[in-house]
Amino acid sequence: MITSADPDSFPHSVLAERHPALIRQVRDAFPYPPDRQQALDALAAETAWSAAGTAAGRIAPLPAGAHDEARWGRWGRPYVGQSWFEVPFLWAESYFYRRLLEAVGHFGPGPWQGVDPFAPFKRAELRGAAVAEELAALDEVPGLPREEQDRAVLGGALWGNRADLGFRISAGGGTDTGAGTGGEGGGGRGAGEDARDGVIVDDADRFWRHLGPAGPASTPSGATALHLVADNAGRELIPDLILLDHLLTTGRAATAVLHVKPYPYFVSDATTADVVDCLRRITEAPGRAGRIGARLWDAMTSGRLAVRDHWFFCAPLPYAAMPDDLRADLAQAAVTVFKGDLNYRRLVGDRHHPATTPFASLTSYAPSPLLALRTLKSDVAVGLDPDVLADLERDGGAWRTGGTHAVVQFRA
Numbered sequence: 093m094i095t096s097a098d099p100d101s102f103p104h105s106v107l108a109e110r111h112p113a114l115i116r117q118v119r120d121a122f123p124y125p126p127d128r129q130q131a132l133d134a135l136a137a138e139t140a141w142s143a144a145g146t147a148a149g150r151i152a153p154l155p156a157g158a159h160d161e162a163r164w165g166r167w168g169r170p171y172v173g174q175s176w177f178e179v180p181f182l183w184a185e186s187y188f189y190r191r192l193l194e195a196v197g198h199f200g201p202g203p204w205q206g207v208d209p210f211a212p213f214k215r216a217e218l219r220g221a222a223v224a225e226e227l228a229a230l231d232e233v234p235g236l237p238r239e240e241q242d243r244a245v246l247g248g249a250l251w252g253n254r255a256d257l258g259f260r261i262s263a264g265g266g267t268d269t270g271a272g273t274g275g276e277g278g279g280g281r282g283a284g285e286d287a288r289d290g291v292i293v294d295d296a297d298r299f300w301r302h303l304g305p306a307g308p309a310s311t312p313s314g315a316t317a318l319h320l321v322a323d324n325a326g327r328e329l330i331p332d333l334i335l336l337d338h339l340l341t342t343g344r345a346a347t348a349v350l351h352v353k354p355y356p357y358f359v360s361d362a363t364t365a366d367v368v369d370c371l372r373r374i375t376e377a378p379g380r381a382g383r384i385g386a387r388l389w390d391a392m393t394s395g396r397l398a399v400r401d402h403w404f405f406c407a408p409l410p411y412a413a414m415p416d417d418l419r420a421d422l423a424q425a426a427v428t429v430f431k432g433d434l435n436y437r438r439l440v441g442d443r444h445h446p447a448t449t450p451f452a453s454l455t456s457y458a459p460s461p462l463l464a465l466r467t468l469k470s471d472v473a474v475g476l477d478p479d480v481l482a483d484l485e486r487d488g489g490a491w492r493t494g495g496t497h498a499v500v501q502f503r504a
């Protein structure tokens with residue numbers, strides 16, 4: 093199990109550096125009243141790594157009466173009272189976001205109920221020049237041969253995962269709330285970069301073959317719905333929505349389901365409000381993007397594209413432990429696409445797996461065929477060819493955590 097105990101490890105840097113920076117940024121982005129500021133300060137003190145090289149505080153429970161107190165009570169029983177740095181990394185991060193929302197009053201009651209503390213960063217990114225450029229580039233896609241169109245939309249969704257705002261806090265870019273300038277650094281791929289560069293496992297052809305040219309009815313199960321478990325909003329969710337439009341309009345899927353988070357999470361993870369903001373941004377764009385936006389809007393209003401926000405998507409648990417209702421929902425999918433690093437950690441288990449462990453064996457519990465689209469931003473790596481792994485190790489560098497490499501992994 094991965095923890096943050098080793099001071100030289102990536103998880104340690106997330107807890108000791110990324111989380112305090114995030115608390116400061118959220119505090120600066122809103123005119124919170126004194127009680128909310130004090131709650132943020134208390135969280136910063138509890139979660140800090142002290143100058144003496146030890147954990148400053150111990151994990152506190154949720155306040156009595158919190159709407160999800162029972163659930164977090166169960167999930168946190170082994171960990172409350174311990175050091176944040178000794179418990180599983182996945183649990184610590186997930187609980188940190190839950191506590192941050194508590195501190196800003198997101199769950200109410202009170203005037204800050206429902207206010208997304210990460211909204212200023214997400215909005216700045218949507219207003220940025222990078223999004224405008226990426227939307228304008230869609231005008232060129234219809235001129236490409238069909239296979240290249242497939243590759244372009246899948247590559248957009250894959251590399252869009254590099255544009256996550258939490259990742260940017262430690263990549264040195266910080267987040268930004270300034271109109272027109274937000275979210276320019278550390279984003280997706282630049283013009284002229286081949287979407288296949290840096291892809292260390294590429295099962296894209298198997299995915300397209302599975303869906304079949306004749307449409308979703310030709311998948312082995314006959315299922316016709318494509319499910320996508322979203323990750324970040326903004327520069328990641330826009331290409332995800334474009335991928336869904338592509339799958340619907342080319343007949344690869346009859347319907348689509350987009351799974352989002354029930355509350356703000358991991359800085360920029362998408363909620364229903366973010367889907368609406370992104371859809372509006374696409375719809376308002378000139379050219380082909382605007383037409384795609386209008387189609388997606390129709391698909392949502394007609395029910396061909398559904399949005400769901402199951403509570404399990406913010407749970408600190410691996411997907412192997414998904415509840416029966418979510419399992420039954422995903423079982424209807426021709427394919428479920430899992431986006432991003434955190435979903436990947438939950439898919440295969442947040443553990444120090446040998447990197448050549450087969451992806452299919454670790455995900456055999458999943459109720460439908462699945463495709464993982466992930467840029468590597470944490471230590472977990474599986475399903476690698478031994479030669480590829482040897483090359484990566486020889487080159488050195490932070491290939492596991494730097495967002496420079498990606499995987500497209502399919503399990504039928």
Ligand SMILES: O=P(O)(O)OC[C@@]1(O)O[C@H](CO)[C@@H](O)[C@@H]1O
Nearest residue numbers: 106256258259432433434469470
């Ligand atoms: O799921 P995402 O958005 O691709 O990545 C989330 C992430 O940035 O957050 C964690 C650290 O906070 C890392 O596991 C991972 O790099």
